[in-house]
Amino acid sequence: MNKSYLTGSLMLSIVLLSACSNTSSVAKTKANTMQTMPTKVASDSVMSDKPVAEPAITTTIDWQKIEAVADQKYQEEPLADYYLNILSEEERNAAPWFYAQEFDVTITEAQQRLLLQGISMPLIQAVAEYLGESVAAIYYENNNPNEFSIKITTLTSVQAIPSKFVYHFKQDEFNRFSIPIYIQASSDKSQQQIMALQEKAWPEILKRYPDTQTIGFSPMTNTINVMIYRKISDEAERERLEAELTELVGHPVVVEFPKNRITTL
Known part of the structure; x- marks a missing residue:
């Protein structure tokens, strides 16, 4: 699985x-x-x-627009408080160990990936809102030991050039973090x-x-x-x-x- x-x-x-x-x-x-x-x-x-089925309408990805929408969402979101409040102290202590065991990464890498998951929802919302009904699936790629990323499968009518975009977080407490997003335009259904x-x-x-x-x-x-x-x-x-x-x-x-x-x- x-x-x-x-x-x-x-x-x-x-x-x-x-x-x-x-x-x-x-x-x-x-x-x-x-x-x-x-x-x-x-x-x-x-x-x-x-x-x-109706003829598919081509959607062209504008990464700058998506970035601008995501930036606006983060300005409206108290991100540090959000990240801390959604986890209990027990979860903050135990989750990295479980993740490291499950996906064969170091504890440090697990901590960073879990933090990225915790702060990336506004970014994912921005991409999903932009793509609308062209989205087939959104998921985190946990299995790659060399790169943690967000992957978005879309209808084949979506054009993303480039297909990869790296979002850099701009909040003071998280500005050293970034996460790549990949568009996979491979689905015939939304x-x-x-x-x-x-x-x-x-x-x-x-x-x-x-x-x-x-x-x-x-x-x-x-x-x-x-x-x-x-x-x-x-x-x-x-x-x-x-x-x-x-x-x-x-x-x-x-x-x-x-x-x-x-x-x-």
């Missing part, structure tokens, strides 16, 4: 360190949030009434479209496979990840299920087989 995951409020908690992808328990996937989505439906594809497909498909997935453990969107791979418990499973079965569920959902599906059952519906 993926170890990169953007949460909408607290990215510094220990919960983040164990969150390997944007999934949640099937029993908890009815909330339509930016991060996790999860009557009787027909057994054929849920895409039968999919509307005809985040809203992907979430709608997932929400529509999950009742049928549960109907076909009652031992489904989790259904969720993975921002790092831009896929719907479905975890199904099987006492006995093999690669051929996984490939068959992926093909079936991809056709059902209308978006690429990755199937995983956990060793143990997580939940019983």
Whole structure:
């Protein structure tokens, strides 16, 4: 499972360190949030009434405008207080150790990455507001030991030249920090479209496979990840299920087989 995951409020908690992808328990996937989505439906594809897509409108990234909006947000945000207040003392002490263990970096590097996560929300909001419905996914790249960054997957109609922009924080207490942002214009669907497909498909997935453990969107791979418990499973079965569920959902599906059952519906 993926170890990169953007949460909408607290990215510094220990919960983040164990969150390997944007999934949640099937029993908890009815909330339509930016991060996790999860009557009787027909057994054929849920895409039968999919509307005809309109021609994509090209969006050209203006990094200077995004930087200006982010700078304004930071002027309005008491950043030092925000960073300190969202963490308890126990979390501030324990989180770097857990992060370092999870992603194989030093404690010093873990502390810096967690701080960057804590102060980068206004920046992420500025980028998301600029891109609007062109966004497919936003996540932190935790797995690269040489560079911590924000990655944004967008519709293929987005043009970003250059595709990388380094934002330098300008507040006195944080002006020695910066974080790179990457635009990956590789998705044929927006985040809203992907979430709608997932929400529509999950009742049928549960109907076909009652031992489904989790259904969720993975921002790092831009896929719907479905975890199904099987006492006995093999690669051929996984490939068959992926093909079936991809056709059902209308978006690429990755199937995983956990060793143990997580939940019983």
